[in-house]
Amino acid sequence: MKSIASNISSWFTSLLKVWRREFRLVFSDVGVMLFFFFLPLIYPLIYTLIYNTENVKDIPIVVVDESRTPESRTLSRMLDATEGIKVFDYASNLRDARTMMNEHECYGILQIPGDYAKKIGRGTQSVATFYSDMGLLLRYRSFVSALTDVQLALGTDIQQKELALIGLPAQSVSGAPVNSQAIMLGDPTQGFASFIIPGILVLIIQQSMVLGVTMLIGGHKERRRRNGGVDPLAVKASPSATILGKMLCYVTIYIPILFYIINIVPEIFTLPHIGELGDYIIFLIPLLIASAFFGMTLGVLVKERESSMMVVVFTSVVFLFLSGLTWPRYAMNWLWTAVSDIIPVTWGVEGFIRLNSNGSTLHEQSFSWMMLWILSGAYMILAYLVTRFDYKRKLQPQSVKN
Amino acid sequence: MRGCRELLSRRIYLVCLVAVPVLFTLFFINMMDSGLPLKVPTAVVDLDQSSLSRQITRNLASSELVSIDQKLESYHEAVDMVRKGDIFGFFMIPENFQRDAIGGRTPTITYYCNMTVFVPGTLSFKGFKTTAVTTAGGLVQTTLVNAGLPESTAGSLISPVSIQQNAIGNPWMNYNYYLTNSFVPGLIELIVMLVAAFSICDEIKRHTSRQTLRASGGSILVAIFGKLLPQTIIAIAVGVLCQSLMFGFNHFPLNNHLSHIIIAMALMVIAAQAFAVTVCCAIPNLRMALSICSLVGILAFSIAAFSYPVEQMYPSIGIFSYILPVRYYFLIYIDQALNGIPIYFSRFYYIALLVFPLVALIGLPRLKKHYLNPVYVP
Numbered sequence: 001m002k003s004i005a006s007n008i009s010s011w012f013t014s015l016l017k018v019w020r021r022e023f024r025l026v027f028s029d030v031g032v033m034l035f036f037f038f039l040p041l042i043y044p045l046i047y048t049l050i051y052n053t054e055n056v057k058d059i060p061i062v063v064v065d066e067s068r069t070p071e072s073r074t075l076s077r078m079l080d081a082t083e084g085i086k087v088f089d090y091a092s093n094l095r096d097a098r099t100m101m102n103e104h105e106c107y108g109i110l111q112i113p114g115d116y117a118k119k120i121g122r123g124t125q126s127v128a129t130f131y132s133d134m135g136l137l138l139r140y141r142s143f144v145s146a147l148t149d150v151q152l153a154l155g156t157d158i159q160q161k162e163l164a165l166i167g168l169p170a171q172s173v174s175g176a177p178v179n180s181q182a183i184m185l186g187d188p189t190q191g192f193a194s195f196i197i198p199g200i201l202v203l204i205i206q207q208s209m210v211l212g213v214t215m216l217i218g219g220h221k222e223r224r225r226r227n228g229g230v231d232p233l234a235v236k237a238s239p240s241a242t243i244l245g246k247m248l249c250y251v252t253i254y255i256p257i258l259f260y261i262i263n264i265v266p267e268i269f270t271l272p273h274i275g276e277l278g279d280y281i282i283f284l285i286p287l288l289i290a291s292a293f294f295g296m297t298l299g300v301l302v303k304e305r306e307s308s309m310m311v312v313v314f315t316s317v318v319f320l321f322l323s324g325l326t327w328p329r330y331a332m333n334w335l336w337t338a339v340s341d342i343i344p345v346t347w348g349v350e351g352f353i354r355l356n357s358n359g360s361t362l363h364e365q366s367f368s369w370m371m372l373w374i375l376s377g378a379y380m381i382l383a384y385l386v387t388r389f390d391y392k393r394k395l396q397p398q399s400v401k402n
Numbered sequence: 403m404r405g406c407r408e409l410l411s412r413r414i415y416l417v418c419l420v421a422v423p424v425l426f427t428l429f430f431i432n433m434m435d436s437g438l439p440l441k442v443p444t445a446v447v448d449l450d451q452s453s454l455s456r457q458i459t460r461n462l463a464s465s466e467l468v469s470i471d472q473k474l475e476s477y478h479e480a481v482d483m484v485r486k487g488d489i490f491g492f493f494m495i496p497e498n499f500q501r502d503a504i505g506g507r508t509p510t511i512t513y514y515c516n517m518t519v520f521v522p523g524t525l526s527f528k529g530f531k532t533t534a535v536t537t538a539g540g541l542v543q544t545t546l547v548n549a550g551l552p553e554s555t556a557g558s559l560i561s562p563v564s565i566q567q568n569a570i571g572n573p574w575m576n577y578n579y580y581l582t583n584s585f586v587p588g589l590i591e592l593i594v595m596l597v598a599a600f601s602i603c604d605e606i607k608r609h610t611s612r613q614t615l616r617a618s619g620g621s622i623l624v625a626i627f628g629k630l631l632p633q634t635i636i637a638i639a640v641g642v643l644c645q646s647l648m649f650g651f652n653h654f655p656l657n658n659h660l661s662h663i664i665i666a667m668a669l670m671v672i673a674a675q676a677f678a679v680t681v682c683c684a685i686p687n688l689r690m691a692l693s694i695c696s697l698v699g700i701l702a703f704s705i706a707a708f709s710y711p712v713e714q715m716y717p718s719i720g721i722f723s724y725i726l727p728v729r730y731y732f733l734i735y736i737d738q739a740l741n742g743i744p745i746y747f748s749r750f751y752y753i754a755l756l757v758f759p760l761v762a763l764i765g766l767p768r769l770k771k772h773y774l775n776p777v778y779v780p
Contacts, residue, residue, distance in 0.1 A: 031689045031693075034693065046701065047704060049716065049719050050701075050704050050705055050710070050715060050719055051704070051710055051715075052716070053714050053715060053716065055714075056710070056711060056714050057714065059711075075563070102737075102741075102743045102744070102747045103747060104747075110565075120562060120563070123555060123558060123559070123562075124558050125557075125558045125561060125562060125563070125564055126562070126563055126564070127564050127565075127566055128563070128564075128565045128566070129565070129566045129568065130565050130566065130567050130568065131568045131570055132567060132568065132569050132570060133570060133571075133741070134569050134570055134571045134572040134740060134741075135736040135740070135741070136580070136707070136708075136709065136710075136711055137575070137577065137580060137709070138709060138710060138711065139711060140569060140575075141524065143567070144528075144567060147565045147567060148531070150565070151561070151563055151564065151565050152535065154562075154563045155560075155561050155562050155563050158562040158563065159542075159559050159560070159562060162559055162562070163559070166551070177503050177506065177508060177538060177541040177542060177545060178503055178508065178509060178510070178511060178534070178537055178538040178541055179508055179509070179510040179511070180510065180511040180512070180513070180531070180534035180535070180537075180538065181510055181511070181512045181513075182512075182513055182514075182515065182527060182530070182531065183512060183513070183514045183515075184514075184515055184517045184523070184527075185481075185484060185491075185514050185515065185516045185517065185518070186516050186517050186518035186523075187517035187518055187523075188517075190517050192520075192709075192710050194517075195517060195518060195519075195520045196520075198518070272518075305689065306600065306604075306607075306688050306689055306692055307414055307600075309596065309692045309693070309696050310414055310418055310596055310597075310600060310692075311414075313592065313596065313696040313699070313700060314418075314422060314426075314589055314592055314593060316700060317585060317588070317589060317700075317703060318426070318429070321429075321430075321433070321585075324519070325519065326520075326521065326581070327433060327434055327439060327521070327577075327581070328439050328442075328490075328519055328521060328522045330439070330442075330443060330522075331434075331436060331439030331440075332433055333432070333433070335432075336429075336432075336433050350487065353518045353519075354485055354486075354487060354518070357518040358484065358485050358516065358518060359485070360485035360486070361485075364482070364485050364486050365486075
């Protein structure tokens with residue numbers, strides 16, 4: 001009985017020792033500090049600055065006006081006045097306009113046919129044609145919304161005049177018999193930064209931690225290789241105490257970073273930020289734990305300090321996609337849904353966006369939260385197995401090849 | 403020949419250079435094979451329950467953009483479902499809608515789209531807006547015909563002006579054409595830079611750089627060239643393989659000659675290597691060089707403006723897009739493959755890619771000094 005108690009207490013002491021030692025290792029390693037502090041500090045700022053102009057405005061287009069009437073000029077003026085479009089120039093024919101587009105001077109061509117005004121006067125539908133460069137979908141999106149708005153506004157205007165001419169009381173069909181109103185939830189300005197940054201923030205938390213953790217493991221393996229299989233800086237502890245102690249160290253370091261990333265960064269740039277701070281922290285703590293164990297598991301692929309970057313860096317892009325931020329998860333097939341299910345950040349991004357931008361409560365995100373805890377458990381077991389396997393393996397000092 | 407042996411001796415190089423880009427291409431193509439995530443899960447909140455409101459619901463359900471998964475009773479229920487993430491938007495028909503619409507009291511249809519996820523938000527917005535506008539149009543037509551106008555006049559009165567929109571090169575609005583064609587070269591650039599920087603600076607870490615220089619007869623140019631050439635060949639081969647997966651097997655638009663885009667890929671690989679060499683010349687430290695290459699490589703996905711246009715960014719940020727090889731590759735792709743315009747209009751992009759190796763040449767003497775006196779900083 002006594003031996004069990006002493007075993008437990010010695011396990012705890014070793015855990016605390018690992019915790020303390022890991023702190024020293026982190027703070028004496030510039031490379032790891034770069035990942036743990038510099039990267040989460042700077043990346044969110046750079047990313048937000050890239051997208052901080054939010055909306056795509058005043059895209060240059062060229063007008064080919066074959067009608068040359070007050071009506072056709074009204075159309076181009078109205079387009080010019082929209083948020084999305086700027087009339088950059090007029091061209092005398094479609095060929096010239098096309099050349100300007102090829103020279104990348106404009107991204108759209110509006111062709112107003114010769115009978116444009118005549119048809120309006122006659123009371124038949126007149127059709128103008130817009131050619132859009134499809135180099136970027138966001139430009140096209142701005143074009144479409146501007147064109148639709150102008151078409152509706154112009155249409156209503158002409159309709160009213162025509163009806164007055166016919167002699168119908170305009171009241172009976174005043175504009176539209178039904179109004180419609182669009183309300184954008186979560187990102188009311190439809191800005192690009194407001195949409196993408198909350199997700200990127202969570203991704204940065206996981207990836208910076210995984211980078212740091214794998215680099216520490218790489219350094220540990222290098223030291224073992226140099227010292228005949230023993231790491232002089234390691235604390236003697238069982239695998240379970242080692243992984244738990246390390247995890248505690250990383251999570252402690254990341255709590256202030258978490259606060260900065262999820263609370264201060266959105267405030268700096270006035271991004272959508274309507275959730276409760278307490279909810280964010282409670283929600284993301286299992287993400288920190290899961291990321292720490294995820295990093296330790298990935299450590300099996302890393303043999304030296306610097307190769308951690310080769311292994312981890314490109315996964316950021318994959319994880320970003322798997323999280324469903326750009327390509328929604330409902331449209332993935334079963335394989336990719338399953339793969340994204342086992343990445344902690346998927347659940348972190350999903351839940352955090354809804355807490356942060358949609359003002360959801362923690363209770364409504366209980367499924368994501370539970371998944372984060374399940375993944376923490378799963379990666380803890382994997383990290384344990386990996387560490388135990390690694391303890392048993394003898395690392396030979398590597399000979400320098402010539 | 404040293405480069406070849408080194409390349410083969412370390413598994414990490416081959417895995418990174420070959421397996422990752424190819425798997426990545428397959429991942430993208432497979433994940434987004436539908437082109438657009440149509441049938442966004444949405445809901446209808448029908449507070450009217452009249453024949454007209456049911457008609458609108460049926461119209462919505464027949465749209466390819468949205469799928470009406472739920473018919474809900476109240477606004478609160480719908481907002482809760484948005485927060486839970488079950489639906490990306492909902493369409494609300496107010497009480498007494500039919501009565502007010504016919505009686506000329508102008509009821510208001512409201513639709514809500516969750517823009518925290520851009521693509522489904524935008525698609526649901528488009529689907530809802532179309533339905534709202536056509537509903538209004540239909541009602542106007544009915545009123546006009548009732549007032550005694552001939553049906554054809556009433557029809558043209560509903561939309562007297564129409565602007566026909568032609569999406570040149572991508573009339574299907576296929577999202578995949580952009581994502582795969584920007585992220586795959588972006589990834590190839592990232593990996594080529596990392597592998598090049600790793601192989602150059604690893605020599606300094608392991609103190610083998612002097613032997614390398616001796617083998618090349620003291621010429622740093624020969625040493626670096628010999629080291630990188632096998633990587634160049636493999637990376638270009640892999641790049642072309644990825645292109646063949648996209649343009650060949652999956653019939654992505656390629657409206658100009660195949661060689662234009664292959665040359666662009668080859669030049670981009672060389673430019674990326676040159677970029678890595680430049681970084682190594684400036685900071686001949688394995689960890690820092692790799693950090694900078696990954697920083698640049700990862701930020702390239704955003705700054706190179708695959709989705710958000712450069713001219714809209716702050717100029718002080720947007721200017722960085724000009725130092726990224728993949729930016730020029732993407733512009734060449736848009737011009738040559740998607741739009742298929744004469745290569746003359748893309749000339750500057752090709753020239754820009756050729757500038758990168760020249761810059762690298764300037765830095766080489768500095769690298770030679772470090773190769774002669776290798777110092778490893780952990």
